[in-house]
Amino acid sequence: GDFLHHPPAELGGEGFLSPRGELFIARREDRAVLDAFVAKFAALGVELDQVDPAGYCPGLRAEWTDALYDPTCCDIDVARLHGAYLSAARRAGAELVCDAAVTALSRDGHWQIETRAGTFAADVIVNAAGAWAEPVGLLAGAPPTGIAPLRRTMVQLRVDPPAPMSLPLVRDAHERFYFKPESGGRIWLSPHDEIPTAPCDAAPEDIDVAIAIDKLASAVDWRVEAVERRWAGLRTFAPDRKPVYGFDPAVPGLFWCAGQGGFGIQTAPAASKLAAAMLLGSAPDPMVAHLDPDRYSIQRFRG
Template sequence: MTHPDIIVIGGGIAGVSAAAELAAFARVVLLEGEPQLGYHATGRSAAVFIRNYGNATLRALNAVSAPLLDHPEGVSDHSLLSPRGELMIATEDELDALEVYCAGASGIERVTPSQAVDMVPILRPDRIAAAAIEHDAQNIDVDRMLQGYARLFKSRGGKVITGQPVTSITRQGDDWQMSFGDRTLTAPIVINAAGAWADQVAALAGVAPAVIQPFRRSAAIIPAPQDHDVDHWPVVVSASESWYAKPDAGKLMVSPADEDPVDPHDAWVDDMVLAEGLHRFEQAVTIQVTRVEHSWAGLRSFAPDRSPVVGFDAEAKGFFWLAGQGGYGVQTAPALSRLAAAVVTGTEPALDAATLSALSPDRFQHLKKDVTK
């Protein structure tokens, strides 16, 4: 397909899921600059579905995604979710943060410090002023989800091209023309699902940026505490999100929950940031971290108001934003991919007007004008 109906730029879960949904109605080509799909943020996800994670807009998306993750028709023959739970704990200094989180949440149960320790025995009860559990937080099988959407896309006639970064995007009449390697494609619609590189893709196309800022987040795998079976522990998160820990294949994944602004790149761990985060974790538990088996970092990319940017650009015909998913990209992908397909095909989205407005690229017109002055 040298002249498809739609070109999707970005092979993370956002781009792959949107491409799969759109391929039911159109001829779609998916371009990914890396040699494989899901290389950056998707492949480095914490892989947890938390219904109450994010602002009101994201929670609305989570509510739409939940049944699609549980019954992923066409993507997998069984649920992409499995039980986990999320335990949020607060020191005296974090009580306000816990109250703010619980105030806008559903399905949250308050628990005592001793109950929290019963769930995760390595927690220090003297460091817990209050706690709450979201039993419905669940693991997401991210790899099965990504591969399932990729298979669905291909079964619908979609074409995947990897290892070919886009080098130019120009407007040619009613079409967008883009070059990669020694090849050229044209299409009337371009879906910008480039994650941390979304504003760079816009710049190639001469489109004003949506002011998407990537932030680095690090994580490490440490051995499970001796004489403890961690497999059934919930994810544990500090109320101020200064660290979190999640069981991972019989071990613990610990993150400093860092959020340092960076330029788009293949992220790596800052050793000092990781060490500081592991120290905060150690202060909350009765064990010491004596060995890190593996560490990595990924990029979470946010718009200024922390909500995704989804829809056609008001000033660039056929240029569609699917960006700014932050740390919510995997769990919101089912909802956002169906929204993208609905907007492109002109059908009724499964979201209310307030949520659609909160996602629209139009909300950043004043910022985009400031950036381009």
């Protein structure tokens, strides 16, 4: 909840967010789970409405009797927002070098960074390597941290009857699956999996796609006509599932910006302001001035 903020206006206009709404569904015997959700979100200033789930999700099976609805949930146009961030970085003088996997790091007063795209030098390096954050930290000489990637599967299905675009994001209160509508009556569906894996260009497994469809069938009476797309991504977490920001006291000139889990693009507007203030030694933006940076230090994993 610390970093959930709207994209900054200076990125070039509105339109990064569109209303969606979120529906947490539960069976009657799991009502206590929804009560816990209410308490959790109340602490973040979000009020959840108790609703009849059948009125929000056509085709929902009768055993799903209870639900909470969050009208403030939005979809993010991730591609457009990411492109806006890259454009802003270029305007500020940054150069993006792709296909530049780091192969070696050494330091003798300054960092020497060996990559597939050539050799670079720097006074400070920022470890924002996502799923590769732990290997990059080890190359820099940092002690192990336990930051690790978990694979998440997503599929696009064509269903009958077609899913209405008014459908909210539907999430099982036990966080075992979620789905939302896509254009043409399709849905995006995930089994909410978190499968430990090595850093890689992740690919979906057939068994995880099958599990996702089986979980969908437990919730709605729709017929799956086709699996049109399938993909997987890596969501990287520190052992306590909080992000890691700040200089590494064990390695001079190494700054961590890692472990954002599945919320990197969502938390970026505020998280980057905190990280930038820590990196540059400047006063933090008012948006994040209330945050304690020590709670995100890599030092918390080192006793």
